[in-house]
Amino acid sequence: MAYADTDDLHEHHEPQSFITKYVWSQDHKVIAVQYGGTAILVGIVGLVLSNLMRLQIGFPGVFEFINAERYYQFVTMHGMIMVIYLLTALFLGGFGNYLIPLMIGARDMVFPYMNMLSFWVYLLSVIVLMASFFVPGGPTGAGWTLYPPQAILPGTPGWDWGIILMLVSLLIFIVATTMGGLNYVTTVLQARCEGMTLLRMPLSVWGIFVATILALLAFPALFVSGVMMLLDKTLGTSFFMPALVSMGQVSGHKGGSPLLFQHLFWFFGHPEVYIVALPAFGVVSDLISVHARKAIFGYRTMVWAIVIIGALSFVVWAHHMFVSGMNPWFGFFFATSTLIIAVPTAIKVYNWVLTLWRGDIHLTVPMLFTLAFLLTFLSGGLTGLFLGNVSVDIPLSGTYFVVAHFHMVMGVAPLLVVFGGIYHWYPKITGRMLNDTMGKTHFWITFLGTYLIYFPMHYLGVLGMPRRYYNYEGYTFIPPSAHSLNQFITVVALFLGAAQMIYVFNLLWSLKYGEKAPSNPWRACSLEWFTPQTPPKHLNWGPKLPSVHRWAYAFNMPGSREDFIPQNAPASAGGAEPSQEH
Amino acid sequence: MSSSTLPASPMVHATGEPDHRRAAGTALWLFIGVATTFFSLFIVAYAMRMDAPDWSPIAMPWQLWLSTALLVAGSLFMQRAGTTATAGNSAQLRPMLVAGGAAAAAFVGSQLWGWQALIDARVLLAGNPAASFFYVLTALHGLHVLGGLVAWSIAAQALSAPAAELPAAAWRVQLCARYWHFLLVVWAVLFAALALLTPEIVRFICGRG
16 A cells, blocks of 8 residues: 555554564565565575585585485475575575665555565465475476476376476566566556656665566566466477377377477576676665765666676577587577676676775674675676677586586575665664674685685686586596585585574574664665664654655865765755756 | 746645545556556567468458457447546436447457367367467456456446535546556557468568568
């Protein structure tokens, strides 16, 4: 419900019971925590699965319960959980829900009931996905890309129930994302407070806003392919399934095109990278600016870069299919479009670095994670330039080089932003500060650990170590040193996985024992820090909505009493965005 | 140095609170964008699959022409309902709104009749890729029509409330009318693709004709 006039405000009573306040809640802040909590829980499952995979790669044959079938199930579920159910849900459902209304000066999302439904439908999709661990044959082991024909044929783990539950879960997830996405975009377009023009919105909102538009336009491709594969599996249609002999039996399928699935999947799959990356770009921009006490460099170019990256992300999908075979001109087109994306992305990196230059850098925990993101994203982005070229991609595509690349660029880098963002906004969400010592310990272990895991993988990839293999024993081209390196990576991965419990413990411990947070502990300018109460109450702003007079980056303005000017301070306080200065 | 006047966001109400009607209108445009992407991708998949050697077209049942006529009528009734609601003419609004909803419901019935005719002719979901696409596309479009009928029933309920003020509820009818027009356009494109698109046209478009 939105509020057409002030009478409506009186009708919109604050929920009183535990159920309506914390469970069946329509408050965007509660829904954000529900989304975030569920995503983190399911993310822990994904983390455990990755450690189980590493046990097999590092110490093959030692853990007998990890047979080939289970290994592929772990790989598949780890990938899908991390990309869709953790990162997408956390950035859009978690950060999007919490930050959009507070940062644009709104009381809530414009459709709170639909927002609530979005979370519960997301939860249903998670339950269906988790249920696949308990069905006959277990979850699907088709790889997170679920390529047909093997995804639904005997011989692939979870080919029967597992793949059906995976597809059903994805379709449910897309319904949830669409309900949430319509809400986020409409709220940004229609519920900004007085003075909050689009070009005064913090970059976090810009990143989430454009990522949500990408999600609304890209997820239909996954929906279409999911529906068709489900029908191929359950009702014997031949959308994707060619005529073939499976296990000595002629299947009833004929004429279907597996390549059609790949096109549809990657038409969703590549924008998905930016559905995760753009919110991270936005949040990092805000964190850098606040913790370096300096206006973000080139705000407008940052906005345009987000928009251009979003648009370009729809015309690069086939670079994931170079090894599937295509007309050389297609390959040329997709390689070129892929490399062009590096231009706006590089502009963003330059602007982040130029924001830091001569900034008053505070090495707080959020800032440490932000700086780590810059290095990690740069590293992952540069290896992307290698893989964007057809002739370099083809020999590297099947190796650990790709595993290293995509984990650095869309696994570790966005997760560092998730951590940085939560350390930054936790005081507003809970009214308590997170413990700094635990935060720094968590940071250093995570930052160094991820580099110790993924840097050697580049080397293993160049060495030719194939990805997707269950067992590397008996291949003469893989030297003993590679096996030792794999053991090393596994040990670090186990340690890093266990160390994440420091973070979970910190989240829970600080809820009760954390230092009480002031309303604006980082001395930031954006609106969410100026709610009448911390944590913000129902409807956020008390009787009157805020009025905004400047952008969110008015730091260290000459003549100003403090080193920041809130967005809602009177216009006479100065600090207007560059376009307003004369 | 700085501007002292507030550049007001254009969408806010005089009180500073957002206007629910405008928000709903924006959300509907966005949903239409999502649904357009969805059906466009399906049509592209249909065209790409058509290029395979096992393709054999199916004859469209005549009931689809009846369906089309019903959807056109529904769209016209809803348009009329929208304009009468804006004008505050409650006497004309009710029959137009009911007729618009009934035409959409009859459309779904007519589509099912078409399905029955195909099934009677032994054209089944899994037998032929053209038939597979026919059933899936018509089913998904039909589900969008049923979703529209849910929104329509909410609008009808809001209007039938004793204290309902017609102009205040008119926006719901207008949004239904906009969605009905969208459903008609989608159906027209789908029907044309199902009936007229051939592998030769696809090959021509792909530069291999």
